[in-house]
Amino acid sequence: MNNNNKIRVRFAPSPTGHLHIGSVRTALFNYLFAKHNDGKFLLRIEDTDTERSSENMIKNIIESLKWLNLSYDDVIVYQSDNIKKHKQSAEKLLKDGKAYRCFCTKKDLEKERKSEDKFHKYSGKCRNLTDEQINKNISEGKKFVIRFKTPEGVTKFKDMVYKDISVNNSEFDDFIIMRSDGSPTYNFAVVVDDFDMKITHVIRGEDHLSNTPKQILLYLAMNKKVPKFAHVPLITDSQKKRLSKRTGAVSVDEYKKMGFTPEGLINGLVHLGWGTSNNKTIYTMENLIEKFELNRVSKKRAIFDIEKIKWINGKHISAMSDEELFSLVVENWKNNSLITEENIVSEKKRLIKIISLLKSRMRLIPDFVVYGEYFFKSPTKYEQNAIQKHWTDTEIKNLLEKMAIEFKNIRKFNLDNSEETVRRIASENDIKAGVLIHSLRLAITGFSVSPSIFDILILIGKSETIKRIKLAIKFIEKMNIRL
Numbered sequence: 001m002n003n004n005n006k007i008r009v010r011f012a013p014s015p016t017g018h019l020h021i022g023s024v025r026t027a028l029f030n031y032l033f034a035k036h037n038d039g040k041f042l043l044r045i046e047d048t049d050t051e052r053s054s055e056n057m058i059k060n061i062i063e064s065l066k067w068l069n070l071s072y073d074d075v076i077v078y079q080s081d082n083i084k085k086h087k088q089s090a091e092k093l094l095k096d097g098k099a100y101r102c103f104c105t106k107k108d109l110e111k112e113r114k115s116e117d118k119f120h121k122y123s124g125k126c127r128n129l130t131d132e133q134i135n136k137n138i139s140e141g142k143k144f145v146i147r148f149k150t151p152e153g154v155t156k157f158k159d160m161v162y163k164d165i166s167v168n169n170s171e172f173d174d175f176i177i178m179r180s181d182g183s184p185t186y187n188f189a190v191v192v193d194d195f196d197m198k199i200t201h202v203i204r205g206e207d208h209l210s211n212t213p214k215q216i217l218l219y220l221a222m223n224k225k226v227p228k229f230a231h232v233p234l235i236t237d238s239q240k241k242r243l244s245k246r247t248g249a250v251s252v253d254e255y256k257k258m259g260f261t262p263e264g265l266i267n268g269l270v271h272l273g274w275g276t277s278n279n280k281t282i283y284t285m286e287n288l289i290e291k292f293e294l295n296r297v298s299k300k301r302a303i304f305d306i307e308k309i310k311w312i313n314g315k316h317i318s319a320m321s322d323e324e325l326f327s328l329v330v331e332n333w334k335n336n337s338l339i340t341e342e343n344i345v346s347e348k349k350r351l352i353k354i355i356s357l358l359k360s361r362m363r364l365i366p367d368f369v370v371y372g373e374y375f376f377k378s379p380t381k382y383e384q385n386a387i388q389k390h391w392t393d394t395e396i397k398n399l400l401e402k403m404a405i406e407f408k409n410i411r412k413f414n415l416d417n418s419e420e421t422v423r424r425i426a427s428e429n430d431i432k433a434g435v436l437i438h439s440l441r442l443a444i445t446g447f448s449v450s451p452s453i454f455d456i457l458i459l460i461g462k463s464e465t466i467k468r469i470k471l472a473i474k475f476i477e478k479m480n481i482r483l
């Protein structure tokens with residue numbers, strides 16, 4: 001492909017709120033499509049709505065994209081810098097007789113709209129004003145908007161996802177392209193900017209599908225090449241309602257705070273509307289770039305399933321190296337007062353081992369706190385079901401006592417001899433080793449499941465092991481009194 005027909009796509013958020021995960025999915029599809037085709041992924045900030053846009057939100061969008069590794073090419077385009085171009089293009093349409101000044105006031109328009117008709121279309125009253133009337137109105141300082149002269153006919157296009165779309169232009173009125181304050185409307189600005197940025201494919205949310213015929217009419221009126229369009233399906237919650245704050249987290253920040261990794265979140269979001277024929281779920285960004293095709297985007301509404309995305313995130317966590325996880329995890333441990341800044345340096349080797357033991361079971365980074373706390377302090381509570389299952393046998397207290405005594409006698413407490421001791425006590429008492437292991441695990445971790453208990457014993461050390469067994473014995477004694 002030579003440079004002239006290189007694929008160029010853009011992500012065009014309006015900075016009126018924190019980056020929404022639905023928008024991230026749109027950005028992601030644009031990014032993957034561009035990278036798969038060796039094209040460019042551009043960022044345009046649609047900041048012409050000065051009242052609702054803010055610097056902070058722009059910063060948030062840029063930082064979120066950076067965190068997600070969705071890096072854009074070239075410099076960011078700010079729509080507000082293009083106002084001059086929007087004006088010039090509107091002037092040209094006026095000159096060509098394809099747009100006109102409309103001096104109707106709010107009152108005039110209200111009069112036109114006889115009833116509460118939501119679908120009311122502007123009558124086109126100002127379409128045929130004479131030059132004289134126009135000049136008179138202007139000289140009298142009357143305010144005007146610029147409206148597009150919607151032509152008759154049918155607008156057809158082939159959406160890359162929604163396929164053949166055909167709309168009768170009579171569905172639209174002469175819509176406004178420039179407001180009376182000189183600012184462009186969305187449909188107009190987007191066309192001028194997309195053309196200016198040489199965008200070849202417009203990939204965006206399905207909610208814009210109804211805008212596309214208007215935009216195509218504008219391209220045609222300006223004698224510009226119409227780009228290809230691909231609208232991606234809406235994301236809904238399990239009740240088929242549009243994803244909103246009411247039903248859960250919607251901004252990238254919230255997902256970051258929850259402890260998603262960028263790769264996990266990306267992998268979770270890519271399945272909202274896209275998938276390969278083999279139903280594979282776990283992808284790295286590299287895999288995605290290689291596999292992504294727009295023709296595998298479905299027009300079916302995509303249901304957001306947070307549990308599935310957490311599960312996917314867990315797969316990414318377990319695929320990360322211990323070193324990669326280190327800074328993320330220790331930060332969480334530190335913030336929860338499990339370790340200090342000093343521990344991070346002096347105990348790095350031990351901390352890495354803990355991460356390595358835990359990572360295959362974690363779905364979110366803070367899980368390392370919830371399920372890893374026992375590496376740093378004795379459990380303060382024990383799983384209720386596990387107590388019933390593993391600590392109610394009358395012999396268990398004695399067996400735990402035996403373990404504590406035998407462990408104490410081991411000079412060099414290590415993996416082999418701690419395990420050998422537990423197995424020996426089990427066989428001497430004619431019970432399965434599993435029974436002892438389960439009750440020991442509960443004593444040490446407070447949980448019924450954990451990584452290998454012997455690995456844990458070595459990481460917390462002999463005296464801490466013995467201390468926790470004694471605490472468990474005390475707990476069992478108290479429990480037995482109560483019973």
Ligand code: GLU
Pocket residue numbers: 012013014046190203204205208
């Ligand atoms: N600023 C618009 C939005 O955030 C962009 C739509 C488009 O991609 O054309 O919805």
